[in-house]
Amino acid sequence: NAGVTQTPKFQVLKTGQSMTLQCAQDMNHEYMSWYRQDPGMGLRLIHYSVGAGITDQGEVPNGYNVSRSTTEDFPLRLLSAAPSQTSVYFCASSTRDREKLFFGSGTQLSVL
Amino acid sequence: SQQGEEDPQALSIQEGENATMNCSYKTSINNLQWYRQNSGRGLVHLILIRSNEREKHSGRLRVTLDTSKKSSSLLITASRAADTASYFCAYSGAGSYQLTFGKGTKLSVIP
Numbered sequence: 001n002a003g004v005t006q007t008p009k010f011q012v013l014k015t016g017q018s019m020t021l022q023c024a025q026d027m028n029h030e031y032m033s034w035y036r037q038d039p040g041m042g043l044r045l046i047h048y049s050v051g052a053g054i055t056d057q058g059e060v061p062n063g064y065n066v067s068r069s070t071t072e073d074f075p076l077r078l079l080s081a082a083p084s085q086t087s088v089y090f091c092a093s094s095t096r097d098r099e100k101l102f103f104g105s106g107t108q109l110s111v112l
Numbered sequence: 113s114q115q116g117e118e119d120p121q122a123l124s125i126q127e128g129e130n131a132t133m134n135c136s137y138k139t140s141i142n143n144l145q146w147y148r149q150n151s152g153r154g155l156v157h158l159i160l161i162r163s164n165e166r167e168k169h170s171g172r173l174r175v176t177l178d179t180s181k182k183s184s185s186l187l188i189t190a191s192r193a194a195d196t197a198s199y200f201c202a203y204s205g206a207g208s209y210q211l212t213f214g215k216g217t218k219l220s221v222i223p
Contacts, residue, residue: 004154033211042200042215043155050209058210090154098204098211099143103154 002026006091006104013081013111021076021107023091030096032074036060036087037106043090049074050096081111116201116214124220131188133217135201136181144177144184144203149216155200158186193223 007022025032033048035058045058049068063085065077074093078085088108092101116137125131135144143162147155161168161177161184168175174187188195201214 031209035213040215043213045210045212048209056209059212092155098209099145099160100157101145101147101155101202101211103156105154106152 004091004093004102004104006089006107008107009105010108011110013078013109015081015083015111017081019078019081021078021089021091021109023074023076023104024072025074025091025093025102026072027093027102028071029093029102030071031098032068032091032093033058033101034064034066034074034076035090035092036085037090038087046076046089078109083111085109086111116203116212118199118201118214118217120217121215122218122220124222125191127191127193127221127223129191131191131195131219131221133186133199133219135184135186135214137184137201137203137212137214138182139203139205139208141179141203142206144175144201145211146173146175146184146186147200147202147213149198149200151197158199188219191219191221193221195219196221 004025034046035043047066049055091104094101145160146158149155159170161175172189177184198216198218200216
């Protein structure tokens with residue numbers, strides 16, 4: 001099993017550009033989520049999904065969009081990148097009870 | 113913000129010593145989890161304690177939960193250099209789908 005796969009691992013954007021961070025899991029997990037990790041701030045929840053077709057906002061959703069058309073995939077879209085979105089992004093999935101999250105290896109994003 | 117707090121922010125100990133880190137949270141919870149993150153990598157689940165449990169053990173890990181004080185502690189006994197990592201608590205409020213993480217404790221174990 002691959003677990004949770006995130007691509008790309010690194011990305012540099014210019015202010016105003018858009019891009020999509022990909023996340024896929026092969027564990028048939030209902031729950032998927034996106035976090036950003038900034039120094040001294042821990043992990044903050046951006047968006048989450050409890051199943052295909054269902055998404056909701058977390059603590060810091062502004063500037064990000066998500067969709068969940070399949071159980072396996074949960075892409076995160078940056079609409080118009082800003083320097084404040086420079087961060088490390090993690091995708092995580094679990095069964096519906098959220099008692100054990102499985103994390104991807106992260107995407108390091110720099111916005112210039 | 114409902115984000116939890118962990119202390120200390122950083123902890124440096126000698127190999128063989130015990131390491132204790134604490135987590136405080138703000139809401140009623142269903143359970144509390146601890147995760148470990150090696151530098152630059154994704155988090156790995158260590159242990160979960162439910163709101164009706166007070167203590168739980170797993171190998172060299174011991175977790176306690178005090179719901180009256182809204183706090184938890186993680187004890188790593190007989191630490192090893194390989195335990196060097198950041199440790200995060202995470203919890204979900206009753207009725208919430210959001211899993212909130214604390215800010216983490218960075219543990220350094222010196223050989």
